[in-house]
Amino acid sequence: MRKKKGGSDGSRAVKPKRREWVFLLGPLIAALLALGGYHLFSNELEVTFHHLYSPKAAGRENIRVVVLSDLHSREFGPGNRELVEQITALKPDLIAVAGDMVNADDDNLDVILTLCSQLTEIAPVYYSPGNHESNLIYEKGSPIESMLLEQGVHVLINRAEEVTINRTPLLIGGLTTSTEGYEAYGAAFFEEYEKSGAFKLLIAHYPSLYYEYLADGHIDLGICGHYHGGQIRIPVAGGVYHGDTGFFPKYSGGMYQLPNSTIFVSRGMGGHNGLPRINNRPELAVIDINGRQETNVL
Numbered sequence: 001m002r003k004k005k006g007g008s009d010g011s012r013a014v015k016p017k018r019r020e021w022v023f024l025l026g027p028l029i030a031a032l033l034a035l036g037g038y039h040l041f042s043n044e045l046e047v048t049f050h051h052l053y054s055p056k057a058a059g060r061e062n063i064r065v066v067v068l069s070d071l072h073s074r075e076f077g078p079g080n081r082e083l084v085e086q087i088t089a090l091k092p093d094l095i096a097v098a099g100d101m102v103n104a105d106d107d108n109l110d111v112i113l114t115l116c117s118q119l120t121e122i123a124p125v126y127y128s129p130g131n132h133e134s135n136l137i138y139e140k141g142s143p144i145e146s147m148l149l150e151q152g153v154h155v156l157i158n159r160a161e162e163v164t165i166n167r168t169p170l171l172i173g174g175l176t177t178s179t180e181g182y183e184a185y186g187a188a189f190f191e192e193y194e195k196s197g198a199f200k201l202l203i204a205h206y207p208s209l210y211y212e213y214l215a216d217g218h219i220d221l222g223i224c225g226h227y228h229g230g231q232i233r234i235p236v237a238g239g240v241y242h243g244d245t246g247f248f249p250k251y252s253g254g255m256y257q258l259p260n261s262t263i264f265v266s267r268g269m270g271g272h273n274g275l276p277r278i279n280n281r282p283e284l285a286v287i288d289i290n291g292r293q294e295t296n297v298l
Helices: 018-041 078-090 110-119 131-139 144-150 182-193
Strands: 046-053 063-068 094-097 125-127 159-165 168-175 199-204 221-224 254-257 262-265 283-290
Touching (some): 046 254, 063 078, 063 221, 078 283, 094 199, 110 125, 125 168, 131 144, 168 182
Parallel strands (some): 094 125, 199 221, 221 262
Antiparallel strands (some): 063 283, 159 168, 254 262
C-alpha cells in the first residue's frame, strides 16, 4: 500500500509561496530602513560622556564640565526648555560655551540670552565667542558681549579667569581669534596663559589653532567647536567635510591626545548652512575631570 504524502490525515503539505515571504519580510525591511533613517538623520539631542585624568585634580572628586557649541540660535523645546532640563539633570560644576551660539545675521538675540539666563542659575557659564559672535561684535557693533555679561556670563575674549572648583585651581581662558589673526591678537595672551601651573582649560572655537600654533602647547583641556562634526560622519573615518579645511578635518569631534595637551572638539548642536546632519546628532557633551586614571562615568 502506497503512503500518501503530506500530513497524518493525508492532506498535502503546502509550501509558502515566494510572494508570501516577500509580503512577510516587506514590513520588516521597511521598519529597519525607517529605523536606520531615523538614526542617520535624527536631530534629537545626544548626551556624550568623557573622562579626563589629570594629576592636577584634587583627589577623586569630579569636576564636571558641560560643553555647548554651535547652537546657531536653535531651540530644543520652547525657550530651550529640553536643553536646560538635560543640563540641570547633569549637575555640572561649570558650563563651557565654545561659540557660534547665534548667527551673524541674527537681529534678535532672545534665544541665546534666554538660554544663558537659565544656565547661569545652574552653574558658572564661561563663554568664548566664535566667528558668528565676532562678526556681530566687530562688524555690526552688536552689544551681545555686554548683554551676556548682564546675564552673569563670564565672557572670555583673549583673556582668562582663575577659579577653584572642588579644591582644584583652574585657569579658564578664551582664545577667540582664528589662525589668520592669531599672531596679531592671540599669541601674546597664549604665551602668558601657558605659564600657569593651574589646570588650564582653554575654550577656543577653532580646532585649526591646534593644527599649527597650539600643536605643542601645554593645555590640560582645550575645548573647541566650529566644524559641526564634519556635517556627515562615517564610522572610524569621522567627519567628512568643513569649508575651512576641506574633506576629513583632522579634529572633527571627540577627544584627541596631542603631545602636551588634550583637546575636545564638540560636534555642535545646530547649523546655519541648511545642510542636513547625517549620522551626526546634535551633541551635549559632559567631561568629568579627576585624579582617577580609570573610572566608570554615569
